[in-house]
Amino acid sequence: MELCSFLTLDSFITDPLTHDFMRKALLMSSLVAAVCGFLSSYLTLKGWALMGDAVSHSVMPGVVVAYALGLPFSLGAFIFGVGSVALIGFIKQKSRVKEDTVIGLVFTGFFALGIVLVSKIKSNIDLHSILFGSPLGISLSDVKQTIFISLLVVILLSVFRKDLMLYCFDPRHAKTVGINVFFLHYLLLTCLSLAAVVGLQSVGIILVVAMLITPGATAYLLTDKFDNMTLISVLSAIISSLIGIYVSFWFDLETGGSIVLAQTFIFLFAFLFAPRYGIFKLKKLFAG
Amino acid sequence: METINYQNYRIEAENICVDYNGKVALYDANLRLQPGQICGLVGMNGAGKTTFFNALTGFVNISKGKIRINGESVRSAQKDQTIAYVPQNEGIDSQFPISVWDVVMMGRYGSMNIFRCPRESDVQAVKHAIERVDLTDHLSTPIGNLSGGQRKRTFLARAIAQRASILLLDEPFSGVDIRTEKLISELFIQFKNEGKTILLSTHDMIHVREFCDLVLLINKTVVAYGETSEVFTPENITTTFGGISPDFLFGPES
Numbered sequence: 337m338e339l340c341s342f343l344t345l346d347s348f349i350t351d352p353l354t355h356d357f358m359r360k361a362l363l364m365s366s367l368v369a370a371v372c373g374f375l376s377s378y379l380t381l382k383g384w385a386l387m388g389d390a391v392s393h394s395v396m397p398g399v400v401v402a403y404a405l406g407l408p409f410s411l412g413a414f415i416f417g418v419g420s421v422a423l424i425g426f427i428k429q430k431s432r433v434k435e436d437t438v439i440g441l442v443f444t445g446f447f448a449l450g451i452v453l454v455s456k457i458k459s460n461i462d463l464h465s466i467l468f469g470s471p472l473g474i475s476l477s478d479v480k481q482t483i484f485i486s487l488l489v490v491i492l493l494s495v496f497r498k499d500l501m502l503y504c505f506d507p508r509h510a511k512t513v514g515i516n517v518f519f520l521h522y523l524l525l526t527c528l529s530l531a532a533v534v535g536l537q538s539v540g541i542i543l544v545v546a547m548l549i550t551p552g553a554t555a556y557l558l559t560d561k562f563d564n565m566t567l568i569s570v571l572s573a574i575i576s577s578l579i580g581i582y583v584s585f586w587f588d589l590e591t592g593g594s595i596v597l598a599q600t601f602i603f604l605f606a607f608l609f610a611p612r613y614g615i616f617k618l619k620k621l622f623a624g
Numbered sequence: 625m626e627t628i629n630y631q632n633y634r635i636e637a638e639n640i641c642v643d644y645n646g647k648v649a650l651y652d653a654n655l656r657l658q659p660g661q662i663c664g665l666v667g668m669n670g671a672g673k674t675t676f677f678n679a680l681t682g683f684v685n686i687s688k689g690k691i692r693i694n695g696e697s698v699r700s701a702q703k704d705q706t707i708a709y710v711p712q713n714e715g716i717d718s719q720f721p722i723s724v725w726d727v728v729m730m731g732r733y734g735s736m737n738i739f740r741c742p743r744e745s746d747v748q749a750v751k752h753a754i755e756r757v758d759l760t761d762h763l764s765t766p767i768g769n770l771s772g773g774q775r776k777r778t779f780l781a782r783a784i785a786q787r788a789s790i791l792l793l794d795e796p797f798s799g800v801d802i803r804t805e806k807l808i809s810e811l812f813i814q815f816k817n818e819g820k821t822i823l824l825s826t827h828d829m830i831h832v833r834e835f836c837d838l839v840l841l842i843n844k845t846v847v848a849y850g851e852t853s854e855v856f857t858p859e860n861i862t863t864t865f866g867g868i869s870p871d872f873l874f875g876p877e878s
Binding site for chain 2 (some may be wrong): 505511560565
């Protein structure tokens with residue numbers, strides 16, 4: 337039945353918009369995608385993909401505890417996100433275990449704690465929506481939190497845009513000319529935790545790291561200018577969200593997975609056909 | 625009793641120690657440099673050359689000793705943009721999406737407002753610095769598309785744009801072409817005449833003899849320090865390099 341209705345592209349796009357939950361999902365996911373995409377440029381250049389994975393998994397117990405206590409879930413997630421990073425730093429400094437090992441064991445530990453807590457704390461927490469996201473079922477209070485956090489991250493990243501770029505590129509120079517590198521380090525981590533919090537609503541804890549690295553990686557293949565990289569990253573993240581939600585609506589697929597798959601396909605496209613850095617350099621093909 | 629007038633020294637490092645989590649990287653190191661002096665920092669890999677630089681720029685904290693830059697603390701030297709650090713080519717991500725212009729502009733960040741909006745004076749300083757290293761044709765070139773020598777010149781331009789009075793250069797001659805080497809040596813003479821103080825690390829013994837008034841030989845601590853002609857002896861070099869004879873280092877012809 338549904339298949340008949342997208343014989344025209346027009347109805348493919350407009351039909352879902354008649355549903356209130358779809359309009360909300362499209363708007364919120366675009367906002368979240370924009371925030372994660374913005375941050376993504378910094379994370380991919382800084383080489384913090386694993387850190388992004390760690391923080392996003394570590395917020396799990398925070399979300400559960402916050403729900404159980406009736407607090408904003410973003411608060412719990414933020415505390416555990418930053419806490420995991422502090423713990424990683426502490427263990428790395430005080431032991432001979434290598435950093436990637438420490439990251440792996442800390443975030444899986446936090447994640448496991450979250451899962452155990454869900455099974456123990458009797459509440460109406462939907463494990464599935466935490467793990468896989470539920471952009472279609474987002475509540476009004478979640479909408480408010482998401483908008484607030486997104487704006488906060490965008491403002492922070494915009495104000496410190498150039499300093500963060502310098503921090504990623506050459507922290508030693510930043511320090512030498514009196515720029516507070518310590519502050520920038522924790523600013524980026526704070527933004528990472530906050531972005532993971534909003535991102536998990538769209539695609540869930542397990543896949544949120546994709547929101548934080550794939551758009552940046554795609555953009556990195558397409559440009560040599562930092563500002564363009566940020567722009568492309570944000571745009572590709574938003575487009576992926578829209579595609580993912582539409583596709584999941586029409587074909588009844590898991591929404592979070594669809595969004596991330598759309599990002600992956602866009603990355604693969606860039607990987608194959610990026611003008612300068614693709615496998616088949618489009619520019620050369622056109623030039624003959 | 626001689627009283628030291630700190631103002632006479634650009635760099636004054638007294639008995640400095642640096643350790644990383646209890647592992648000693650540098651101990652009891654001393655250095656005094658005046659305006660217009662060029663000093664070579666020579667030692668093996670892991671001898672503490674980079675650590676010495678890091679201590680002077682405040683990138684690592686010293687656990688003992690004292691550092692004065694123009695008679696002031698490292699912190700105020702950072703605020704005043706006194707020290708410029710020119711990294712090794714290997715020390716930077718050459719694939720970072722950034723142009724020559726943007727890298728050189730970073731030399732001005734420390735004296736800009738919080739949004740790092742360039743003023744006309746910053747734009748002029750950057751233009752002028754890029755001219756001095758002969759990269760005017762590459763203003764908007766991404767650093768990934770530059771040769772090793774051009775990249776080195778980009779970071780030198782950043783130091784020039786910063787208007788620092790002290791330049792720390794990590795292996796300035798490694799991986800550069802003849803043209804860049806010539807340009808760098810010309811710049812050194814200009815810097816010297818401008819009264820800038822230069823501390824450079826190098827593996828190349830010939831460059832030390834050619835450019836450096838002073839030489840600091842280190843192996844976790846200072847092995848020898850003084851006028852190049854007096855201190856840069858085969859014996860000292862052998863000690864610095866842990867018993868390897870200079871014949872081996874210079875090749876049999878020297």
